[in-house]
Amino acid sequence: MNNTRTWQPDEIVPKPFDFVPFAPVARADTVGHERVRGDDFISGVLELEWEALSHIAVSSGSYVLFEELGNREPGLIMGLYRVGNIPTIPGSTLKGVVRSIVEAATASCITTTRVERRWLPIPDSSTRDGCTPAHACPACSMFGRMNRMSKIRFGDAQPDEPIRTLGWRVKPLHNPHANDAPPVYRTDNGHGQYKGRKFYRHGRMATSETDAPIEAMPRQTRLTSKVWFTNLAPHEMGALCFGLGLDGTIALKLGGHKPRCLGSLGSGMIALRLADATDFTRSDAHASKIEGEPAKDWVQMSIQHAVKHSFLHGAQVDSLREILNYQDRAACPPEMY
Ligand SMILES: [Zn+2]
Known part of the structure; x- marks a missing residue:
């Protein structure tokens, strides 16, 4: 924790988020997943390990009795998402956060459900409607x-061993919407355009003793999960590895209470199983397995390949690494900001 920044109460509280500038959008003909291809396309499975770097609160949306979680204090609290009674980070949540990083790092379109099109600094064709x-x-x-x-x-993603969850007290936040929102989302160059895609920074968790607790997966919880992929081009594989944080330069941020610095998730690869077109449909038995140092080298090579071919955009990658770097983190604002 030596290299974390601290802020004093009389300082202006730093915003817990920042913006990755939009890259111009580029589209190409797609390759489907219906048939496994060989040649230059990669199919297989990533076996991943995760570590909660802060408490994580991916909620179920329903309340549970706090006592049932082994806590003495009575009351209802917002419970964690569970599968088979095990606290779980759903695959859909992981997919969403990895996708948002890949979108920001590549020439990808913009989802416009929560933005005003007239404030986008790039052409209207850059929105999701332009993709077929x-x-x-x-x-x-x-x-x-x-x-x-x-x-x-x-x-x-589920913990390898049974875990004990905890109740974490946080001051609730209203959901910020870019529409009605604070000028901080837009440039002050006269056009008032959006600054870019918003990402929350990692930081030291804020708590608030006077507020109600939520159920959270404690910091240092270790989890595992798998990611299956079919017909990825090598540069797409590089973008996926970067989005998963597998080169260690970024950590993911997910779940609830991100502005209070919950939801930091570090990743690592246990193994990569690559299949060729003939093997994949039958079983994993013939797939080649890469693990340990060769797996780390493979991740680095994939990402470098994607950068070299400008599939991953250098400026956007740098910006994401600056915002989502876990080492250089400040305290999160415990109150309004
Ligand atoms: Zn698109």
């Missing part, structure tokens, strides 16, 4: 677009 199943931006090609299924499937 056959011709799409990088993120839509990899993660799916409407009825076209994703080439990447995320399994749920």
Whole structure:
């Protein structure tokens, strides 16, 4: 914790988020997942390990009795999402956060459900409507677009061993919407355009003794999950590895209470199983397995390949690494900011 910043109460509280500038959108014909291809396309499974770097609160949306969690204090609290009674980070949550990083780092389109189109600094064709199943931006090609299924499937992440959850007291926040929002989302250059895609920074967790607790997965919880992928081009594989944080330069941020610095998740690869077109449909038995140092080298090579071919955009990657770097983190604001 030596290299964390601290702020004093009389300082202006830093915003717990920042913006990655939009990259121009580029679309190409897509390659489906219906048939496993060989040649230059990669199919297989990533076996991943995760560590909660802060408490994590991916909630079920319903309340549970605090006592049932082994706590003495009575009352109802917002419970964690569970599968088979085990606290779980759903695959869909992982997919969402990895997709948002890949979108920001590549020439991908913009989801416009929560923004005003007139404030976008890039052409109207940059929005999601411009992507079709056959011709799409990088993120839509990899993660799916409407009825076209994703080439990447995320399994749920669960702890390897039974864990004891905790009640964490946080001051609730209202959901910020870019529409009605604070000028901080837009430039002050006269046009008032959006600054870019918003990402929450990592930080030291804020708590508030006077507020009600929520159920959280404690810091240092270790989890595992799998990611299946079909027909990824090598540069798409590099973008996926970067989005998963597998080169160690970024950590993911997910779940509730991100502005209070919950939800930091570090990742690592246990193994990568690559299949060729003939093996994959039968079983994993013939798939080649890469683990340990060679797996780390493979991740680095994949990401470098994607950067070299400008599939991952250097400026956006640098910006994401600056915002989502876990080492250089400040305290999160415990109150309004
Ligand atoms: Zn798209």
